[in-house]
Amino acid sequence: MPEPNAELSSRQVEHVARLARLGITPDEVDRYRDQLRKILHHIEALNRADTTTVPATAHPLEERNVMRDDVREACLPVEAALENAPSREDSYFKVKAIQE
Amino acid sequence: MRLFQRTIHDLHQMLVDREISSAELTESVLAQIEAVGEKTRAYLLVTRDLALRQAKAADERLKRKRDVAPLTGIPIALKDVLCVKDVTSTAGSKILKGFLPPYSATVVERLEADGAVFLGKTNCDEFAMGSSNENSGYWPVHNPWALDRVPGGSSGGSAAAVASGEAIAALGSDTGGSIRQPAALTGIVGMKPTYGRVSRYGLIAFASSLDQIGPMTRDVVDCAVLLQAVAGHDRRDSTSSQRPVPDYLATLRNGVKGMKLGVPKEYFVAGMEPAVEQSIRDAIGLFEQQGASIEEVSLPHSDVALPAYYIIAPAEASSNLARYDGTRYGFQAGSGRNLIDEYMQTREEGFGAEVKRRIMLGTYALSAGYYDAYYLQAQKVRTLIIEDFKRAFTRVDALLGATSPTVAFPLGAKTQDPVAMYLNDIITIPANLGNVCGVSVPCGLVDGLPIGLQIIAPGFREEVALRVAYAFEAATEFHKAQSPLLGAAA
Known part of the structure; x- marks a missing residue:
């Protein structure tokens, strides 16, 4: 396990928040840093388990390669899909500029 | 009535x-x-x-x-x-x-x-x-x-x-x-x-x-x-x-x-309230009277289930909740300077503290340099928990334990301490990671507050869990x- 997680830094918290597209205030950076440190400290216990020869489980499914028949089916109508859009124009979701 | x-x-x-x-x-x-x-x-x-x-x-x-x-x-x-x-x-x-x-x-x-x-x-x-x-x-x-x-x-x-x-x-x-x-x-x-x-x-x-x-x-x-x-x-x-x-x-x-009913010794966790433990022991006694044989079993990786869960669940949540960006449904802040800023403001205002905490925890666990140590290790631990249950179920038909180590606690008692809050689920989480089924049934009251008995059965054997639960209910x-x-x- 990476060493420095018990000392998760404010910069790391800001970086993670940015990756997660979460705006946070400077106060929150400090609060989340302290709380996440405590949680990560608890999670360190994962190291107690010897997993050198253990395969990972990503999901518990028995089914493999579930396919449906290759036939055309009705999908959600455009109006229904756009019904909850906070902003729209014609048949599109409207978003802010990606580049300024 | x-x-x-x-x-x-x-x-x-x-x-x-x-x-x-x-x-x-x-x-x-x-x-x-x-x-x-x-x-x-x-x-x-x-x-x-x-x-x-x-x-x-x-x-x-x-x-x-x-x-x-x-x-x-x-x-x-x-x-x-x-x-x-x-x-x-x-x-x-x-x-x-x-x-x-x-x-x-x-x-x-x-x-x-x-x-x-x-x-x-x-x-x-x-x-x-x-x-x-x-x-x-x-x-x-x-x-x-x-x-x-x-x-x-x-x-x-x-x-x-x-x-x-x-x-x-x-x-x-x-x-x-x-x-x-x-x-x-x-x-x-x-x-x-x-x-x-x-x-x-x-x-x-x-x-x-x-x-x-x-x-x-x-x-x-x-x-x-x-x-x-x-x-x-x-x-x-x-x-x-x-x-x-x-x-x-x-x-x-x-x-x-x-x-054959198994009692995982690890499920009598530290911090369990004595009245809860007593009710569970009484319930076990009742099953014995009903003609079940009781056997102590071990689920040795129970102690790492909670930490594994708090990597896997937040990691999946951080991915699932990426869709809430104010574009297609729900709340939109509307005041962002550009698209990314709009996402960040919408999510800042729209999500509560615990959701933000878990999104950050999950994002951190999946981020470059930490994936193997956290997410992959947690998925391996998940395999160990599945194997624990499989081993136990070669010996017994179902497992008995408490559902929660405590009765209902006062509002506000744990809101400032996320880890204390997470510990509430210490004996329910293994069933989710281990892909088995579980049912909680009332098994007592202490000071007017209910206690739950948890019965866990193998995957897709809900009828076994329900049968054991009904036998208890019918006798109490x-x-x-x-x-x-x-x-x-x-």
């Missing part, structure tokens, strides 16, 4: 005998919501008009004696994580305020097809993340047994509704204990089926490899009836199992004589105890 105090199976008989109508029954439950709703705050939305319309349609079916199912005309509450077409569904989050789903969850469609009556959407921790219902984006729920205490979570609204007579039964969802723990803390029955037993189509996702929808009811028969109605393959959820669904009522009354009176809000009306 008033109508809203009764069980599904009891009311079904009365409906079929035309002793009562679904309209009368529905009015009775709606009146109880009026009477105590401000005390429990169990509902985010009461769908009165829809309920009365469905009740009327159910009465037609009952009158014609056609297409009558065990749930025809029965008023049921739905946790707010379940989508109902054109009925506001928010998962307890402000970021989904006003969201009108364009389609219904499969479980909702199945209940509709059976002629059930929908009372409304029950409160829950935001995106089902929590163990006390205090993380709701709207308001906390109060425990009907003691209004200054939590009902458990995350399906706390569903649990409080059933325990207070504001619903005959409810559906919840369980990712790490969110059906079983609130069931225990409010003195009702709650089951987490095996992953894949119930379709997740239309369930607002939290952690997709762990989430399961399940019943919350007044007794074990009702639990079997409600599970029967929603279980089974659904082509719209490719993770739902194609295994046939057994008749859960057929084996319910077979008793435990000759069965604990399930008949009513919360002050429910009993006072008698």
Whole structure:
């Protein structure tokens, strides 16, 4: 396990928040840093388990390669899909500029 | 006894005998919501008009004696994580305020097809993340047994509704204990089926490899009836199992004589309240009297289940919740300078503290340099937990333990300490990671607060868990105890 997680830094918290597209205030950076440190400290216990020869489980499914028949089916109508859009124009979701 | 105090199976008989109508029954439950709703705050939305319309349609079916199912005309509450077409569904989050789903969850469609009556959407921790219902984006729920205490979570609204007579039964969802723990803390029955037993189509996702929808009811028969109605393959959820669904009522009354029941020594965790431990030991004694053989077993990786869960569930959540960016549905901040800024402001204002904490935890665990140490290690630990259960189930038919190490705690007692809050689920989480099923049944009261007994059975052996649960219920009176809000009306 990476060493420095018990000392998760404010910069790391800001970086993670940015990756997660979460705006946070400077106060929150400090609060989340302290709380996440405590949680990560608890999670360190994962190291107690010897997993050198253990395969990972990503999901518990028995089914493999579930396919449906290759036939055309009705999908959600455009109006229904756009019904909850906070902003729209014609048949599109409207978003802010990606580049300024 | 008033109508809203009764069980599904009891009311079904009365409906079929035309002793009562679904309209009368529905009015009775709606009146109880009026009477105590401000005390429990169990509902985010009461769908009165829809309920009365469905009740009327159910009465037609009952009158014609056609297409009558065990749930025809029965008023049921739905946790707010379940989508109902054109009925506001928010998962307890402000970021989904006003969201009108364009389609219904499969479980909702199945209940509709059976002629059930929908009372409304029950409160829950935001995106089902929590163990006390205090993380709701709207308001906390109060425990009907003691209004200054939590009902458990995350399906706390569903649990409080059933325990207070504001619903005959409810559906919840369980990712790490969110059906079983609130069931225990409010003195009702709650089951987490095996992953894949119930379709997740239309369930607002939290952690997709762990989430399961399940019943919350007044007794074990009702639990079997409600599970029967929603279980089974659904082509719209490719993770739902194609295994046939057994008749859960057929084996319910077979008793435990000759069965082998295991007691995992690790489940008597540090910090368990003595009264809880005593109730569980008494329950084990009762099974022995009923002719079951009791064996101590070991699930040696139980202590690493909680840390593994707090990597896997937040990692999956951080991915699932990426869709809430203010573009396609729900809340939009509207004040961002550009697209990224708009995303960040929308999510800052729309999500609550616990959801943000878990998104950051999950994002961190999946980020470059940390993936192997956290996420991959947690997935390997998950394998060890699955193997623990497999080994135990070569020796015994089912496992017995507490559902929660404590009874309901006061509102506000753990809100400042996330780790203390997470420890509530220490003996429910392994069943989610281990892909087995579990049910909580009432097994005692201490100082007027309910205690839950957890029965865990192998994957897709819900009938075994229910059979053991029924044997306990049939030999005890604990399930008949009513919360002050429910009993006072008698």
